[in-house]
Amino acid sequence: MVKEKILIVDDEESLIKVLSIAFKKHNYYVHEATSAKQALKILEQEPIDVVISDIKMPEVSGLDLLEKVKKNSPNTGFILLTAYASLDSAIKALRSGADDYLTKPFEVEELLIRMDKVMSKYRVQREADYLRSLFIKGGKKIVGLEDGLKEVADKLRKAAPVDATILLQGESGTGKELLAKLIHQWSSRNKGPLVTVNCAAIPETLLESELFGHKKGSFTGANADKEGLFKIADGGTIFLDEIGDVSPLIQVKLLRAIQEKEITPLGATSSIKIDVRIVVATNRDLKKMVDKNEFREDLFYRINVVPVYIPPLRERQQDIINLAEFFVDKFS
Template structure:
């Protein structure tokens, strides 16, 4: 693994030597400068991952060096070092763009802790930038149907508003995560982070730490302090998918956070504050969950400030061609092959389908066809069996049973199969299905299997 590059800027040569030795022993690579001018020259020659900058320097003052570094290298973390009487100036430096500050004399452990915190924050920001770039290249909201135009107009009004709570409703696969990101990107918070968490995908005992962070040693395996997603989303948007799977034990704490923005990391004694817009999504009726005692009524009303319902694909018939074109082009680029083509007779078959899996199912179909038949003209008989009318087909069943009943039947069958394969062991069955034990238990209750 490449070692972090740290530039030490201080006019006390003995201090620089001791810091360089200690940091090198700790696994970092260091360079040093004794003036601000030399520091800027070194940065121009070779970038650094972090700068330790003394406040009082000969020639250029530390604040002047800080101003140049933040101007020339935005995002480069700078930790100011001040003498005992310069604490107020160090605080001013943080306000001017420094990441943190230390007051001499300080312990090596204190320095290493701050460096770890700063580099961890920078690493998370790099990950956010990477995912943001990937999302910018992915398919966004597509469709000129009346349903999508109405959704888009409402979305823009909501995004531009000051509301901090939005609830997205819609069937599985309709694109709730895409709508959540669109709300973020159309909002004044667009320059902030968009942070997503799937409440059903994490073990119950880890969701709180994932959301609010945890102190070192707060639980088994917590070998270092970790920042929570709430902290990471400060100034931006926090998207909670499958909010109905949030454990009851955590719902009260999350309600408290929604009320005033305060939260407490696991194992911490002090509270923190974060300013985030919360967008929550579910494919189930939270009202029914409240009546069943699986979701707090006060949390439901606190989340449901603005409610948006994402239309299913079967109600967006005129959008099918546009979505197909977008997915076909993207998948061909991903596979490095010529795109498939959809002739009129195949398109007619696709338009007659009910799309229980919605946009996600369409995207998966395009991926399958591109991989199996690259560059080909797709005939109707090359479509999967569910697209062919006949007894037991999806088209025939749609006239005799509702989509909810059909999905529930499939879900019940998958759960029973997982329980049989694991000898009735619920934790192993949940792991096999890729969900937390808590989410698995809730599904058992909802489906009447316990």
């Protein structure tokens, strides 16, 4: 198995050594840099799976490094570290493309857990990119929709024009995001926005503000009003990926958004009406989570209006032949 590569960037050499030892024990290949400039030289020479960088560094900051990395290599994961935490800087980091944000001091085990999540995300992203390559002529056809995924496609074509909430269930890498895009294209809302939210990738402390927005002064660092993603998706579709990972607090607010078709930004005294089609996805068994009191039963029934199971490729043997033929044609 090929070792995944990490680049640690921090002007504290002692911290680099501690993290390097920990990651090597978990079978990662580790590169080290004490400045953003040194990190960029390494990135020019070597493909890196995830960069872990301090924000505050001399000459070139971690945010500047993040911008350069994401511009040149969008599928490289990025985790920012900082000793100067504020919600405003966290939101800025995530909106700049960071996959996660951790405040110093932290437990190494916590960073390892977050690292694993980011690594998993990009493993899935690589498979998703592969699935996107199966689009033919502007997405009018996807390899598999007429064979192994025919039943799924037929169900989605019927459900797409109706504003019912759709729950996409399947393993990571089965193309749930791709199918959410098709639902939007096939719906009457296809002229409106499609907003995609990976609920597992946004820390719980930020997810509420990202989804529902906030008012100026509602918390430290809230220097201006901010529209939430539900409002940004108004008139279109919002796709909530990894819905099984949201906290009980967010579950309550999502339930209200679905039931009442309205949201209340953080710090607001009144609610805002929204007109949004909701598509959700998960790789978890929500029914079992409900039985264990890990997921709200009322929310489950609200999102389980049109349940769609997406079988993995191993259950669609005909598609393996179709994919092989597709790539032979494409690259010959």
